[in-house]
Amino acid sequence: MSDDKTSNQMWGGRFASGPAAVMEAINASIGFDRKLYSQDIRGSIAHSEMLAEKGIISAEDQSRIAHGLNTILREIEAGTFTFSARLEDIHMNVEARLAELIGPAAGRLHTARSRNDQVAVDFRLWVKEELLSTAEALKRLIAAFLDRAEEHAATVMPGFTHLQSAQPVTFGHHCMAYVEMFARDLSRVRDAVERLDESPLGAAALAGTGFPIDRSMTARALGFREPTRNSIDSVSDRDFALEFLSIASICATHLSRLAEEIVIWSTPQFSFVRLSDSFSTGSSIMPQKKNPDAAELVRGHAGRISGCLMSLMMTMKGLPLAYSKDMQEDKEAVFDAAEALDLMIAAMTGMVSDMTVNADAMKRAAGAGYSTATDLADWLVRVLGLPFREAHHVTGRAVAMAEAKKTGLEKLSVEELKTLHPGITDDVYSVLSVRNSVRSRTSFGGTAPSQVRRQIRHWRKRLAKA
């Protein structure tokens, strides 16, 4: 990619060419900011149209400029464009090629503009588009979860705290927990779009310009709500990138927790789910194995995304206003995180839709570990009027009794239970099964299948509007 033919073969005494080559290497961003080519060209066309409209450049020059820029767009898309590291970044690569194509008129494009507002507008456009496509990807993931939740609204599984069986829940309810998480991510994405939807173009280097430009016109042409209101902030602000990275980090954390659950659920010991062949791999030495690599990689990628957030935070924290070249570091962090996040969401959507749920294994596990003990205590409170603390104590003794007999709570006879409290009757068995346990939890947002279905309806309606 570097076109520097004279660069140093050695260091040492060859000082004249050495530092220049290093300077080029540290300075050039074209290796990564070429990703901004379409935003850069759109920004330049909008800028040139405004300059012509305001009489700052002639209509003929504008049409040459626009024609040249469209040619460059086609060249880049066809892969015939030669990027040069010596020209530093995407902005200068495009402008230099424009000069080759249309001659001196190219030099008029940069009137009333600086690379500082140019890169700010390009990057905002890129992040905005990435946020909008992330919103669509999240909607697909949520839809996958809603389908699984519907299918399994009444499938019982153990609910965990401390990864110890706590109380029975339904798999549908567990899926809906992820719907809540990803719906919050989606709402953060929308908030961020709302906030970044201002165009910095026309802030120029940092102070604005004396040319009679129309910033609202370029803002509109580029699909922004309005122009930014302070030229210094316009070129020094990277909050939109930091926000993208924080949203991505939180979302990646959610995806990573899901990945961890899938890893656990797909072990032969749990066997709650079976991953499809398309999202697992075999072992080169152990033929019996089916590994959840995609889930593990989602979990692994999450660390990288948080790292990108930290790296840009650290870059920005000491910078005086307005632009400093340190800010060129913003792009790799965002591009890397965006690529990872897109893959993670897509992989998870595939895994969630494809995995086979083993309802029998879930049900068996749901009954283990005295998971309906709280239901027994609640029954003692509700039916016999015991204070909860006392009911807790009686239940504890019932668990000890069942444990001593190596059996389940529902297998204790009513006579045995009566030795713990004389008021206990046959009616107690109605709450000791996991099925009845989950059915009884009808409080708003609880795990009863009726509540789960209610939340599914709520989210389907809400997402249809989103």
Ligand code: ARG
């Ligand atoms: N490549 C630069 C960046 O990404 C563009 C802005 C350069 N501005 C400047 N004053 N050197 O930040």
